[in-house]
């Protein structure tokens with residue numbers, strides 16, 4: 001066994017950007033594991049509420065901060081149990097920065113067979129389509145087999161009752177990112 005630093009938030013071997021580290025003995029084979037991928041260095045403005053870069057801010061006014069960033073689907077579940085989780089701030093409007101947009105389906109899973117049970121009132125329950133998005137306030141356009149079925153703003157779910165059969169569900173965000181599910 002060898003004693004190494006572990007990232008307290010992720011449980012990975014601590015990397016250079018991890019803030020809270022704990023020392024723990026691990027088996028020597030565990031020394032080959034990758035360092036924590038979720039603590040990343042981000043560049044923030046003085047208010048620490050926006051990400052900036054040198055296109056819009058003086059180098060001296062940029063603060064480099066370590067931030068715990070999870071992919072959207074993980075973030076969705078982690079956030080519900082961890083009130084202290086703060087999503088990565090977005091770029092300030094005057095910055096030319098690349099915002100990495102990520103969206104994923106939370107439900108349904110791909111190639112899933114879904115049964116819509118009847119409720120006590122005899123009505124068929126809805127299928128609730130749900131996605132996680134790195135910008136939670138995005139406008140989402142929903143399609144069922146290429147037919148537009150609705151638009152949601154601020155919320156990332158939509159209830160539908162599709163007919164029995166094979167369906168392709170598509171969600172497109174306001175800047176054209178697209179994800180699909182076959183059920």
Ligand SMILES: [Zn+2]
Nearest residue numbers: 007018036039
């Ligand atoms: Zn970490």
